[in-house]
Amino acid sequence: MSLSPVLVVEDSDEDYQATLWAMQKLGRSDLLERCTDGDDALDRLSDRARPWPKLVLLDLNMPGTDGREVLAFIRSTPFLRPLPVVILSTSASERDVNTCYDLGANAYLLKPVNFTQYTEQLRVTLDFWLGLAQLPEPVEST
Template identity: 90%
Template sequence: MSPRPVLVVEDSDEDYQATLWAMQKLERTDLLERCTDGDDALDRLSDRAQSWPKLVLLDLNMPGTDGREVLAFIRSTPYLRSLPVVILSTSASERDVNDCYQLGANAYLIKPVNFAQYTEQLRITLDFWLGLAQLPESAEGP
């Protein structure tokens, strides 16, 4: 069985590069897999032949299929429903936060602009989700 990746759904090359740099700075060796938009994420998550992600870091505001639609798909698909999803967004809108929790997000984080703050936020997030939380081993159901 291939290693389970952290699925990063992020349309911004700069934000994804910041994630890679932060992972290097934190000396994390977690396998990252990137989807550059919501449609790519839907295709990836629908492909049961690929390794099930252990965590999804989901950007909210993307052109086309946005993070809300990806989140709604995950929560409405039985074999994906238990997949942990952390929203990473620049939006501090109360409506966006509430909408994401209503759709079933496990957490909503606002992306800091400062790289050191972003690195620390990523460290805490990954330490919790990949170190402390007991995560489901694989997809369930047909």
């Protein structure tokens, strides 16, 4: 059985590095897998030979295929639909928040600028999704 990664879809090297540092500071050993853009995420999520992610942390505003399109793809693809998707965005736009929930996001979080706040936000998010929530098993191929 392969380890299920937390899939981080993030185009910003700085934001991804902050996630790595926060994970280290929190003492978390979860396997992280990064996609640097929406197209990479679509390819990764479509590859059924790869381990099913246990959680998707999805940046919203990326060049090309953005987070909204990735989220719509996940929710329209039967074997991906159960995946928990948490949006991490700098956008506080009510329109963005509403659109993401309409598309089926499980949560929408603002990326704090302060590293200590980001670390705490990541701790709470991972504690909930990977510790408390009962997550779905991958849907088998038919």
